[in-house]
Amino acid sequence: MDMNLILLVVLAAMLVFMFINGRRNAKKRQELEQERRTKMVPGARVMTRSGLFGTLVEFDAEDLTQPAKVEIAPGVVAEMHAQAVDLAPEATPAAADETVQDDETTETADEGYSLNGERVEKLPSDDDTKN
Numbered sequence: 189m190d191m192n193l194i195l196l197v198v199l200a201a202m203l204v205f206m207f208i209n210g211r212r213n214a215k216k217r218q219e220l221e222q223e224r225r226t227k228m229v230p231g232a233r234v235m236t237r238s239g240l241f242g243t244l245v246e247f248d249a250e251d252l253t254q255p256a257k258v259e260i261a262p263g264v265v266a267e268m269h270a271q272a273v274d275l276a277p278e279a280t281p282a283a284a285d286e287t288v289q290d291d292e293t294t295e296t297a298d299e300g301y302s303l304n305g306e307r308v309e310k311l312p313s314d315d316d317t318k319n
Contacts (some may be wrong), residue, residue, distance in 0.1 A: 225249040227275055234258060235276040236268060249275070 232244045245265055246257035256268040
């Protein structure tokens with residue numbers, strides 16, 4: 189009988205812990221979602237669930253059935269499901285320091301292409317790869 193009472197108290201304590209922890213996590217998720225909605229404004233840097241980066245042109249946070257419009261290249265606006273678009277991850281402090289210190293690459297950012305994070309004059313084409 190004494191062992192059953194201990195088991196019952198432990199079970200009750202676990203249930204209370206699970207209830208409190210679940211509510212705390214739900215509140216945290218709700219706060220993050222509210223922050224996301226306030227930051228999803230036209231001009232914000234976004235990333236789709238598939239990893240495509242762009243600039244938010246139009247987004248209705250209240251009606252998620254309306255497509256979000258994302259500019260993925262200058263003059264190219266794509267309509268995407270609103271729930272497939274999220275804020276782009278922010279740059280790490282180390283990456284931000286590199287862009288501040290390296291002014292020459294920011295001046296020539298419009299010239300050439302970026303391939304695996306490195307600046308190149310031209311992209312490899314099918315003709316270059318065929319032997």
